[in-house]
Amino acid sequence: xxxxKLSYEQARDELAEIVRQLEVGGAxxxxxxxxxxxxxxxxxxxxxxxxxxxxxxxxxLKKASD
Amino acid sequence: xxxxxxxxxRRLRHHSSRFTPNVVGAHNYAVTPMxxxxxxxxxxxxxxxxxxxxxxIDRLGVVWVEGQVTQVSRRQGMATVxxxxxxxxxxxxxxxxxxRTLVDAMSTPLVEGASVVIQAKPTYYENRGQLSLAARxxxxxxxxxxLARLEQRRQLLAAEGLFAETHKRPLPFLPRxxxxxxxxxSAAERDVVEVGRRRWPGVQFEIRHAAMQGVNxxxxxxxxxxxxxxxxxxxxIIIARGGGSVEDLLPFSxxxxxxxxxxxxxxxxxxIGHESxxxxxxxxxxxxxxxxxxxxxxxxxxxVEESARIQQARERIMRALQVRLSGEQQYLHQLQARPxxxxxxxxxxxxxxxxxxxxxxxxxxxxxxxxxSANDIAHRRARVxxxxxxxxxxxxxxxxxxPDGALVTAIDDVEIAAQLLxxxxxxxxxxxxxGKESR
Numbered sequence: 001x002x003x004x005k006l007s008y009e010q011a012r013d014e015l016a017e018i019v020r021q022l023e024v025g026g027a028x029x030x031x032x033x034x035x036x037x038x039x040x041x042x043x044x045x046x047x048x049x050x051x052x053x054x055x056x057x058x059x060x061l062k063k064a065s066d
Numbered sequence: 067x068x069x070x071x072x073x074x075x076r077r078l079r080h081h082s083s084r085f086t087p088n089v090v091g092a093h094n095y096a097v098t099p100m101x102x103x104x105x106x107x108x109x110x111x112x113x114x115x116x117x118x119x120x121x122x123i124d125r126l127g128v129v130w131v132e133g134q135v136t137q138v139s140r141r142q143g144m145a146t147v148x149x150x151x152x153x154x155x156x157x158x159x160x161x162x163x164x165x166r167t168l169v170d171a172m173s174t175p176l177v178e179g180a181s182v183v184i185q186a187k188p189t190y191y192e193n194r195g196q197l198s199l200a201a202r203x204x205x206x207x208x209x210x211x212x213l214a215r216l217e218q219r220r221q222l223l224a225a226e227g228l229f230a231e232t233h234k235r236p237l238p239f240l241p242r243x244x245x246x247x248x249x250x251x252s253a254a255e256r257d258v259v260e261v262g263r264r265r266w267p268g269v270q271f272e273i274r275h276a277a278m279q280g281v282n283x284x285x286x287x288x289x290x291x292x293x294x295x296x297x298x299x300x301x302x303i304i305i306a307r308g309g310g311s312v313e314d315l316l317p318f319s320x321x322x323x324x325x326x327x328x329x330x331x332x333x334x335x336x337x338i339g340h341e342s343x344x345x346x347x348x349x350x351x352x353x354x355x356x357x358x359x360x361x362x363x364x365x366x367x368x369x370v371e372e373s374a375r376i377q378q379a380r381e382r383i384m385r386a387l388q389v390r391l392s393g394e395q396q397y398l399h400q401l402q403a404r405p406x407x408x409x410x411x412x413x414x415x416x417x418x419x420x421x422x423x424x425x426x427x428x429x430x431x432x433x434x435x436x437x438x439s440a441n442d443i444a445h446r447r448a449r450v451x452x453x454x455x456x457x458x459x460x461x462x463x464x465x466x467x468x469p470d471g472a473l474v475t476a477i478d479d480v481e482i483a484a485q486l487l488x489x490x491x492x493x494x495x496x497x498x499x500x501g502k503e504s505r
Contacts, residue, residue, distance in 0.1 A: 008394070015401050022406035029417060036407070043402050050395050057387055064380065 006042075008049035015042040113192070120190040123197065131199060132183045132207065133160075138176060140166070149176075151184065151199065162186060164201035172204060172214075181208045212312060216319050220346055223321070228328045229349040235333040237353060237364060241301035243270045244365050245294035245332065247287055250275040254306035254337070254358040261362035266369040272300050278307040283317035288326045295330050302333050302365045305347065306358040309339035318345035327351060337361035460491040477502045 018039040137150035147169045149162040186199035248255045262269045274290035277283045336351035337358045348354040355361035466474040467487045488495040
């Protein structure tokens with residue numbers, strides 16, 4: 001599955017898993033760095049989903065109040 | 067002569083000329099030589115008189131009598147029902163006895179107040195001296211008969227399934243056009259239209275006027291119904307009338323109309339306001355409304371109320387979405403705020419601290435090792451210095467060595483003319499053996 005097709009929930013849950021792994025520690029450095037990069041990317045995807053939802057909601061509210 | 071008997075036919079004739087033939091027949095008997103020869107010395111016995119009365123009354127034969135039932139006594143276990151039948155105009159009553167089976171077989175229950183025509187035989191009960199009409203047939207007339215006929219029709223049509231719940235069609239939520247059948251310029255029309263417009267200003271009516279009572283009512287209502295049915299835009303049809311007597315409402319129980327409504331595919335609302343005697347239209351209609359106003363309310367939604375409801379639903383959806391969204395946003399922020407993500411370098415610096423510590427430990431270890439070695443060397447050097455012959459040499463001793471480095475300790479160690487090295491405190495001297503002698 002390409003990252004662009006990740007749903008908000010998928011991105012969010014994977015991000016939470018990465019945080020857990022990083023917090024537990026113990027992974028080799030290279031792997032930890034890769035996890036962190038992945039986490040950044042997932043956070044961006046999740047945030048983009050939320051921003052999109054917020055925009056749609058705001059647009060709907062604006063339309064409703066017009 | 068018996069005055070009561072001779073007078074009675076006259077009164078009957080006066081009030082109910084319908085029965086004249088029988089009365090005249092009875093009167094004929096009155097003139098036959100029935101008279102008994104009695105005197106104070108030779109009186110007739112009660113039984114004789116009673117029998118004579120009975121025989122005389124018996125000759126009246128079977129008559130049809132019309133009247134109103136004022137009392138019905140039905141006693142448990144008795145095969146006879148006693149009725150009081152009252153004249154419709156005069157204050158005259160007569161007792162009627164009817165077999166219970168006859169009364170029970172009537173399609174409409176015989177109740178007090180019912181108008182009936184009874185076929186009966188006037189009978190005199192000798193032992194109680196009582197006159198009674200022994201009923202052979204009882205028929206409802208007027209309203210009673212109407213209701214009985216309606217009830218019979220209702221039962222037939224119900225058996226045919228015309229009133230079945232499964233035939234009831236649901237009303238449309240928002241009808242394109244509301245068909246209305248009612249009398250021209252009637253209160254029912256005004257009620258439906260006004261209430262409908264108030265609920266939904268955009269409502270469109272398709273109004274067909276028809277006679278709502280009288281001989282033409284059935285035909286006109288059916289015609290109006292068919293025209294509205296043919297109009298594809300009419301999604302519901304209201305048949306409205308502001309109540310009336312049972313007779314007025316008869317057209318709305320007409321079998322042709324009932325079948326026409328049953329055959330209609332458009333939902334029909336019956337609004338023939340009448341509580342007690344339900345016209346059959348109420349039964350066949352898809353919805354029965356108590357009044358024209360009620361019909362308008364059922365057929366036409368209150369648009370203001372509906373749009374308020376929709377608005378409410380939208381607001382609730384929006385609120386729910388916003389709550390969800392801000393919750394998720396908070397969660398995401400929490401995840402992002404975790405040290406592992408917010409400060410990824412912290413992991414690195416921790417690791418580099420570890421490396422530094424290791425480096426320091428290595429350095430410390432190596433330097434202490436070097437130091438220990440240096441001490442050892444100095445110590446050893448001191449010991450070497452302590453053991454050095456230089457001090458001795460400074461006092462004038464010297465060391466003789468052959469060129470190969472071997473120390474010369476005996477004369478045999480050297481040959482004449484051999485080269486020798488003499489070490490002294492501040493250097494060395496090269497010499498040659500010129501002679502040797504032993505001590």
